[in-house]
Amino acid sequence: MNDLVAPPVVAEAAAPPHIGRRVVRPNARRLTEGRGTYVDDVELPRMAHVVYLRSPHAHARVVSVDVTAAHAMPGVIAIVDGARLAQVCAPFVGTLSHMVGMRSAPQYAIAIDRACWQGEAVLAIVADTRALAEDAVETIVVEWEPLPAVADMETALAPQTPVIHAELGSNLCYHRELDTGGVDAAFAGADVVVEETYVFGRHTGVTMEPRSVLADFNPAERRLTVHHSHQAPHMMADLYARQLGLPEADVRVICRDVGGSFGIKVHAYADDFATVALAVLLKRPVKFVADRLESFVTDIHAREHRVKARLALTREGRMLAFDIDDLTGIGPYSMFPRTSVVEGNQVVNITGGPYNHPEYRAKLDVVFQNKVQTSQYRGVGHPVACAVTEGIVDLAAVRMGIDPLELRRRNVMEDDSYPRKGASGIVLEKLSHQQCLAKLETMIDYPALRQEQAELRKKGIYRGIGIAVLIELTNPGAAFYGVGGARIAAQEGATVRLDPTGVVHCAVGVGEQGQGTETIFAQIAADEVGLPLAAVRIITGDTAVTPYGGGTWASRGAGIGGEAVLQASRQLRTNILALAAAHLKRDAGELDVADGKVRDRATQATLVDFAELGRIAYFRPDLLPQGFQSELVVTRHYSQRTYPFVFTNGVQASYVEVDIETGFVKLLKHWAVEDCGRVINPLLLDEQIRGAIVQGIGGALFEECLYDGSGLLRNGSMADYLVPMASEMPDIEVAHVETPTRTSELGAKGAGEAGTAGAPAAVMNAINDALAPFDVRVTAQPFTPEKILRALNKI
Amino acid sequence: MTDKVLTRITVNGVLHERWVEPRQHLVDYLRDELGLKGTRSGCEHGVCGACTVRIDGDIVRGCLTLAVQADGARVETIEGVSDSGEIADLQHAFLESNALQCGFCTPGMLLTADALLKSEPAASREQIREHMSGNYCRCTGYHAIVDAVESTRETRRLAGCGGDRHE
Numbered sequence: 033m034n035d036l037v038a039p040p041v042v043a044e045a046a047a048p049p050h051i052g053r054r055v056v057r058p059n060a061r062r063l064t065e066g067r068g069t070y071v072d073d074v075e076l077p078r079m080a081h082v083v084y085l086r087s088p089h090a091h092a093r094v095v096s097v098d099v100t101a102a103h104a105m106p107g108v109i110a111i112v113d114g115a116r117l118a119q120v121c122a123p124f125v126g127t128l129s130h131m132v133g134m135r136s137a138p139q140y141a142i143a144i145d146r147a148c149w150q151g152e153a154v155l156a157i158v159a160d161t162r163a164l165a166e167d168a169v170e171t172i173v174v175e176w177e178p179l180p181a182v183a184d185m186e187t188a189l190a191p192q193t194p195v196i197h198a199e200l201g202s203n204l205c206y207h208r209e210l211d212t213g214g215v216d217a218a219f220a221g222a223d224v225v226v227e228e229t230y231v232f233g234r235h236t237g238v239t240m241e242p243r244s245v246l247a248d249f250n251p252a253e254r255r256l257t258v259h260h261s262h263q264a265p266h267m268m269a270d271l272y273a274r275q276l277g278l279p280e281a282d283v284r285v286i287c288r289d290v291g292g293s294f295g296i297k298v299h300a301y302a303d304d305f306a307t308v309a310l311a312v313l314l315k316r317p318v319k320f321v322a323d324r325l326e327s328f329v330t331d332i333h334a335r336e337h338r339v340k341a342r343l344a345l346t347r348e349g350r351m352l353a354f355d356i357d358d359l360t361g362i363g364p365y366s367m368f369p370r371t372s373v374v375e376g377n378q379v380v381n382i383t384g385g386p387y388n389h390p391e392y393r394a395k396l397d398v399v400f401q402n403k404v405q406t407s408q409y410r411g412v413g414h415p416v417a418c419a420v421t422e423g424i425v426d427l428a429a430v431r432m433g434i435d436p437l438e439l440r441r442r443n444v445m446e447d448d449s450y451p452r453k454g455a456s457g458i459v460l461e462k463l464s465h466q467q468c469l470a471k472l473e474t475m476i477d478y479p480a481l482r483q484e485q486a487e488l489r490k491k492g493i494y495r496g497i498g499i500a501v502l503i504e505l506t507n508p509g510a511a512f513y514g515v516g517g518a519r520i521a522a523q524e525g526a527t528v529r530l531d532p533t534g535v536v537h538c539a540v541g542v543g544e545q546g547q548g549t550e551t552i553f554a555q556i557a558a559d560e561v562g563l564p565l566a567a568v569r570i571i572t573g574d575t576a577v578t579p580y581g582g583g584t585w586a587s588r589g590a591g592i593g594g595e596a597v598l599q600a601s602r603q604l605r606t607n608i609l610a611l612a613a614a615h616l617k618r619d620a621g622e623l624d625v626a627d628g629k630v631r632d633r634a635t636q637a638t639l640v641d642f643a644e645l646g647r648i649a650y651f652r653p654d655l656l657p658q659g660f661q662s663e664l665v666v667t668r669h670y671s672q673r674t675y676p677f678v679f680t681n682g683v684q685a686s687y688v689e690v691d692i693e694t695g696f697v698k699l700l701k702h703w704a705v706e707d708c709g710r711v712i713n714p715l716l717l718d719e720q721i722r723g724a725i726v727q728g729i730g731g732a733l734f735e736e737c738l739y740d741g742s743g744l745l746r747n748g749s750m751a752d753y754l755v756p757m758a759s760e761m762p763d764i765e766v767a768h769v770e771t772p773t774r775t776s777e778l779g780a781k782g783a784g785e786a787g788t789a790g791a792p793a794a795v796m797n798a799i800n801d802a803l804a805p806f807d808v809r810v811t812a813q814p815f816t817p818e819k820i821l822r823a824l825n826k827i
Numbered sequence: 828m829t830d831k832v833l834t835r836i837t838v839n840g841v842l843h844e845r846w847v848e849p850r851q852h853l854v855d856y857l858r859d860e861l862g863l864k865g866t867r868s869g870c871e872h873g874v875c876g877a878c879t880v881r882i883d884g885d886i887v888r889g890c891l892t893l894a895v896q897a898d899g900a901r902v903e904t905i906e907g908v909s910d911s912g913e914i915a916d917l918q919h920a921f922l923e924s925n926a927l928q929c930g931f932c933t934p935g936m937l938l939t940a941d942a943l944l945k946s947e948p949a950a951s952r953e954q955i956r957e958h959m960s961g962n963y964c965r966c967t968g969y970h971a972i973v974d975a976v977e978s979t980r981e982t983r984r985l986a987g988c989g990g991d992r993h994e
Contacts, residue, residue: 056922063930064918064937066865066905073864161859163848240869240877240931240965291867291931292965324870546928546966719925722968750870750963757960758969759953787968 050555050565054715057551058565059544068289071244071261072321079246079317080109082310083165084303085155085172086326087147090181090402090743091196091364094145094154094174101171102157107164110314111172112156114142121309122275124300126366128516131373134206134398136366137197141275141305146179148196148364149402150744151329153303156310158318181402181743185336185361188399196364196400205366206373206398210380212455215393218353222344226427230420231812233736234336234361237409238755241291242322243331245304247311255282258308261290263298263545264583269575270519271300271369272308287573290545294727295409296331297545298585300368303330328748333737334375334409336361337416341383343424344391349434351443353391354384354455356420360398360406367407369518373398375406378413378505381456383421385503386465386681387443392455402743408585410727414504414789422500422793423811426800436797437478440501441469458505461674463681465501467769468705472499472683475767476703481687489805495700498686498798502790503679506708506782507591507773511676523671524588525579526596528557528604530664532650534628534642536561536604539571541581542593547784548716549589553597555712556778560601561608562625563642579667587680587782590712592672595776599668607663611645614660674775682706682786684725686794687762690802692824695817697733697799699762706786707769710779717783718766724787725764730756732792736814834898838863839907847894854878854889856897857904865905865934869963876962879935880904886942905934914941917979926975928966936962940976944983952977 062068099111123138143152155172159165180194187193188203195203219225239261246259256278262268265285273280290297307320322330337360344352358379362372380394425443429436444465445452451461472478478497485495510522527539538557544550550570558565572578579596582588605625612630613620616639624633629641648655649662656662672678687700704721711717734754738746747753772779792813799820800809808823821827831846838861845860857863857880869877871890878889881903908914917937920926927933936959943950943958950958955976956969964972 057925060922060925060927060930061918063927063933064921065909066863066934067909068930069864070867070931072858072868163850238965240875240929240963241867289931290929292929294965324872546930548925548928715925719928719967719971722970723928723964723966724968726968727965749872750874751872755963755965756969757963758973759956759960761956761969763973764968764970 050558051712053713055551055555055565055713057548057716058554059550063289070241070289070291071246071259074246074259076246076248076317079319080158080160080314081162081165082156082158082307082318082320083162083169084153084306085157085169085174086329087150087152087154089147089176089178090150090183091179092147093177093179094147095177096175097155098173102168105164105168105171107160108157108168109160110158112310112313114140114144114154117141117306117309118144120276120313121305124275124368126368126371128371128513128518130516131206131371131377134366134371134373135200136205137200139302139365139368141302141309149404151326151404153306156306158310158314183401183403183739183741183743185359185399185401186338188361188401189397196402203400204397205362205400208377208380208396210392210394210456212391212393214391215353215355218391219342219344219355222352223347224345224428224432225342226424226431227342228424228427228811230339230341230423232335232337232416233731233814234333234406235731235735235737236328236331236333237294237296238750238753239292239294239296242324242327243297243301243303244321245307246317246319247308248317249311249315251315254278256308256312257284257286259286261297262287263293263543263585264520265543265573265575266541266580267520267583268300275305276309276312284576287543293545293584295412295585299332299370299407301330324750325748328753329404329745332367332407332409333404334406335416335731336406337379339379339416339420341420341424343428345428349432349439349442351387351389353389355393356383357395361401361403362398363403363405364400365405367405369520370408370513372405372407374408375413379417381458382414382417382503384456385417385421385454385458386445386501388445389455394456403739410724411785411788414502414785415728415731415792418500418502418789419793419796423796426797430804436499437469437473440499444469444501458679459675460679461773461775462771463503463679464707464769464771465681468681468683468707471767471769472685472703472705475705475765476685493689494692494802494805495687495689496798496800496802498794498796498801499683500790500793500797501683502786503681504587504782504786504789505677506587506680507672507678507775508586508588509672509676512586521580521582523669524581524593524596525667525669526593526600527579527665527667528561528600530604530608530642530646532646534646535567535569536563537569537571538597539578540593540597541578542584542589543573545584547589547720548713549584549593551716552590552594552712556594556597557601560598561605563628567628579669587784590780591678591773591776591782592670594712594780595670595778596668598778599670600666603666603668607666608642608645611649611662612640614656615645615648616640670776672775678773678775678781680708680781680786682790684790684794686798688795688798688802690799690820695820697815699729699760701762702764704764704787704790705767705769706783707771708783709770709781710772711768711770712780720784721766721787722764724785725791726756726761728788728791729761729795731813732795733814832895834895836897836900836902838902839904849893849895851894852890853880853892853894853897856894857889863904863906867931867934869932876935876939877932879938879962881938886938905937908938916982917941920975920979924971924975924978926967926971932962932964936964936972944976944980948980948984950980
């Protein structure tokens with residue numbers, strides 16, 4: 033553009049809105065150039081490295097420890113046991129008061145005298161480098177007394193099984209029953225009853241960046257700064273303060289780039305407390321970065337469930353009642369502070385969720401065992417609930433000779449029936465099952481796909497189509513944790529400020545782990561303040577500078593954090609208009625904002641830009657009328673209080689080919705129709721859904737933490753634990769139905785987990801559809817070639 | 828502990844002369860000795876590909892290569908190829924397709940994808956999926972990564988530079 037010929041005042045068209053556009057992430061360029069900053073990239077003066085000596089047994093008493101040789105090793109700074117660390121860091125118990133009756137035992141930062149799972153730390157070795165600390169560990173002699181281990185959850189409550197925590201009296205952590213009252217009558221009167229048991233393999237998140245924490249304690253100020261690879265920095269600041277007896281105001285948690293999280297990094301690990309406590313004890317920065325082997329035995333696992341399910345229907349295919357019995361094993365301690373019962377609790381709440389059945393009964397037993405702790409991992413119970421629901425619905429379809437898509441059409445809650453409750457008591461604001469099913473049918477060209485399947489079957493090629501309808505809870509209020517006594521913020525805040533150069537900075541409590549949170553916040557701020565995206569800067573991941581917030585979990589970032597940004601930005605726009613009106617001596621109602629400029633509403637002529645307003649407000653307030661004070665910093669908060677959760681819905685389809693000679697499953701294509709309310713950025717959303725689907729597929733086909741009978745993990749490395757690879761994954765087509773939530777002005781619901789919720793069910797149903805000619809089914813995830821061949825009676 | 832060994836390694840065009848422990852992996856040498864943090868340690872087993880770098884033009888696993896093995900060699904990392912602009916098209920395509928989320932695997936992905944496009948300038952979507960299978964991504968679902976590599980293949984083909992080995 034040539035400035036010399038630009039007219040002084042031009043009428044301009046309003047810039048297109050940023051919300052809803054495929055905006056590329058401005059903060060991703062540095063990651064493509066290797067210029068991100070993950071915790072392990074941070075180096076501080078006098079920084080030491082800690083290595084934890086971990087139990088090689090699932091359950092064992094520490095008889096003696098000889099560290100003489102280790103103390104003499106070069107570079108060794110300190111060797112600290114659990115008892116010493118307990119003087120600095122209090123033990124913690126992972127219970128929530130609204131999970132009535134749940135129990136767990138106190139857990140220490142480092143185990144004292146007894147290890148309760150293979151991988152639990154019993155000693156910390158701090159040295160100048162990680163390598164030197166590992167050298168020292170090798171010289172330490174520990175005498176262990178192995179104790180009987182509880183490995184099998186099925187027998188965890190049996191009388192002859194040892195009790196892990198004697199003070200609890202049994203291995204039961206939590207029991208819940210839910211009953212609408214008429215289940216037995218519904219089954220007695222049903223024309224059709226189907227019954228099946230579903231098994232879910234334990235698996236874990238395998239974040240590419242392992243869990244990492246760098247604790248920096250300054251003893252002179254007694255201030256603690258923790259660089260953390262984490263999803264909930266304020267929660268961690270609160271917990272560090274409480275467990276270590278520091279004022280929360282003197283604890284700062286910084287989360288810069290986080291290399292994948294998926295729920296793995298939303299928990300407070302014993303290792304985290306130990307590392308922070310060591311920094312306090314040793315008065316210097318201490319870094320802990322899990323290596324991959326210890327990630328497998330310390331990162332939370334998830335999904336070890338066995339669900340017995342029954343479904344009652346009329347002969348017309350109308351669903352009458354679901355009846356489920358869920359057993360889940362969670363390791364020796366309920367995870368702190370979010371507990372290990374939420375997954376099972378979600379299974380109870382969500383199973384049968386898309387459908388109109390009036391009666392529902394569910395029983396849940398959560399039991400302790402000597403394995404790695406389980407807790408919330410992407411989808412949290414939804415993948416289990418969805419697979420149980422959709423698996424048994426498909427079984428009914430097969431049994432009754434009704435097309436599976438048709439059976440779903442007959443039973444999903446009607447799009448015009450909201451708001452309403454589901455049989456489990458969940459409150460549903462507005463869902464769109466019918467629209468989503470219709471869209472999916474067109475998208476996959478269902479009749480053509482069925483025809484192709486039938487023709488190939490004649491040639492001995494066995495393909496299957498699997499459908500999975502799902503609901504997902506997002507945008508939680510305080511119902512998850514706050515009401516149970518956990519200090520995990522349900523609200524979110526955003527602070528926006530206009531700087532003298534006309535740039536808007538926006539600080540938000542919800543952070544970025546790669547899903548594009550900062551980009552969508554920038555889009556919202558740009559639209560609501562009225563300036564170009566390039567003039568917005570987002571600040572997240574630092575408890576010292578962002579408003580207090582809950583962080584990233586339960587698909588709340590866009591819906592809760594985004595609404596706070598919207599409200600703050602909208603007010604800043606009003607304040608900018610007030611400033612412009614004072615400066616221009618006009619009525620604010622005559623003015624409008626677009627593209628970083630204030631315009632005359634009537635003529636659309638540009639009157640003044642944000643930089644000039646910033647210059648006046650900050651440097652020449654003398655030019656403004658007496659009595660007017662500009663306010664160019666605005667904070668607004670948002671909490672979703674209309675419902676316990678805002679549910680989303682969607683439907684997925686999987687098309688697979690099963691090689692009946694080898695048992696291998698080839699994923700040919702996967703489709704998802706998703707309704708997460710208002711779509712803010714389809715570019716980011718679609719790939720987040722695809723990533724979630726692939727994580728769900730991982731659990732369905734490949735991923736399992738395999739334990740032997742004595743509670744030892746047999747495949748704790750990335751060479752042995754299989755995760756999805758590019759060549760195994762199909763192209764994934766994503767479409768949207770938009771039903772904005774009315775609980776916020778933004779209208780966005782969560783989108784990060786539905787993919788994981790629906791994919792295992794869709795894949796399972798597709799495999800079983802492919803196997804239908806042989807009249808066999810598989811129901812135990814992951815569906816390995818071996819399991820498929822066994823089902824086919826070939827091995 | 829074994830005595831340190833004097834190594835001379837040219838990293839991103841700069842010669843570094845260091846005493847290193849024979850046991851030190853190349854990824855740790857790059858990160859800890861030279862401060863080149865763009866190369867990541869993901870699995871330490873040679874499985875995930877996050878530590879991918881080039882030695883004398885060929886991609887290798889930094890966690891399976893010892894620093895002393897690179898003695899006398901030319902090593903290029905994500906920092907080097909970013910500064911030179913050599914893979915700017917691929918980096919741009921990754922951004923445009925949103926082929927990264929957390930970014931931890933991305934430097935390795937980019938170097939691996941670039942190696943494919945140089946050896947197989949007409950790689951099919953299936954070949955891309957196959958070739959990228961030694962690089963794990965837990966965030967994206969791979970679809971967008973494959974899209975980005977495909978679109979770079981097209982831009983390089985149109986620019987007529989496919990198959991040129993950057994030396």
